[in-house]
Amino acid sequence: MQAWQVHENGEPSEVMRLGDVPVPTPGDGQVLLRVRAANINFPDALLCRGQYQVRPPLPFTPGVEVCAETEDGRRVIANPALPHGGFAEYAVADAAALLPAPEALDDAEAAALHIxxxxxxxxxxxxxxxxxxxxxxxxxxxxxxxxxxxxxxxxxxxxxxxxxxxxxxxxxxxxxxxxxxxxxxxxxxxxxxxxxxxxxxxxxxxxxxxxxxxxxxxxxxxxxxxxxxxxxxxxxxxxxxxxxxxxxxxxxxxxxxxLYHTKNPELVRYCHDRLTGLAARGAIKPLVSERVPLGEAAAAVQKVADGRSTGRIAVVSKETR
Missing domain, CATH: 3.40.50.720 (NAD(P)-binding Rossmann-like Domain)
Structure with missing residues (x-):
């Protein structure tokens, strides 16, 4: 599969490299996800720079928020389990933390709803x-x-x-x-x-x-x-x-x-239900200013890192563009 990997820390446009890597194997309690859209967050830039509170082992794939499809066909949103992040064709995530993607939002919008x-x-x-x-x-x-x-x-x-x-x-x-x-x-x-x-x-x-x-x-x-x-x-x-x-x-x-994932995970699900309801009645709708293909992810992460973006930039698969 195609995936971006960071082999050394630095600016995203300099250290993110796209290549062919094996499809990740889920660990205990994890599931394999086919990524439909991955939202770019500022923490992705911090991960590349080695400045985030979580420091996955090198090499790793950034991308901390996705809308994806499970092997049994469910459309979900998730935070991928690093080092197998979302700027790839496939990622892995904890099964217990998966949330249903709101029907009112397309893949890019759903990917931007969570964090x-x-x-x-x-x-x-x-x-x-x-x-x-x-x-x-x-x-x-x-x-x-x-x-x-x-x-x-x-x-x-x-x-x-x-x-x-x-x-x-x-x-x-x-x-x-x-x-x-x-x-x-x-x-x-x-x-x-x-x-x-x-x-x-x-x-x-x-x-x-x-x-x-x-x-x-x-x-x-x-x-x-x-x-x-x-x-x-x-x-x-x-x-x-x-x-x-x-x-x-x-x-x-x-x-x-x-911290709520470990201290009070039920509150995360309660919040998701509230957000899904707000999206259904049109009260909230993630502002996705750009949708870019996987091959342009590094440049897009750099744009977010430099503060040159508005709203969200989503990396989308060919099937969802």
């Missing part, structure tokens, strides 16, 4: 307890993780303020349904948030960026607000001043979605 939307749901509902009528501030609102949070916030009845980088991404954020869009390249983010909220600030801040974005989060969060720390796409991990949290009465909430 980003589960992260958004857990961040907004489980951790921050977002309520209808509250204001939600989303950093990188036109990106894969941010776009999911925007849609979930709208579905929850929140007023959504999206922060983006550039006019093109601002247009995408408006199409996603942001009530207010702030271009960090052209606007003073802190002043714009305060103006949009009449000085109150955001009740919930969803931050997958870190760095300067977190500084803006702390300055714009409302009294008794909640900052959800999702990741550090900027490459800079902030050092929050806890005295500032004390003075302003806000909470800083961490979210490591993967």
């Amino acid at each position: 980003g939307y589960q992260t958004g749901w857990f961040g907004l509902h489980r951790r921050a307890r977002l309520e209808a009528g509250e204001t939600l501030l989303v950093h990188a609102a036109a990106g894969g993780v941010g776009s999911a949070a925007v849609q979930l916030g709208r579905a929850a009845g929140a007023t959504v303020v999206g922060v983006v980088g550039g006019a093109g991404k601002a247009a995408v954020a408006r199409e996603l349904g942001c009530d207010v869009v702030i271009d960090r390249h052209a606007d003073d983010v802190v002043a714009a948030v305060k103006e949009a909220t009449r000085g109150r600030g955001a009740d919930v801040v969803y931050d997958p960026v870190g760095g300067a974005a977190y500084t803006q989060s702390a300055r714009t969060v409302a009294f008794e607000g909640r900052i959800v720390v999702v990741g550090f796409a900027s490459g800079t991990i902030p050092n929050p001043a806890l005295n500032h949290a004390l003075v302003k009465n806000y909470s800083v909430l961490g979210l490591h979605w993967g």
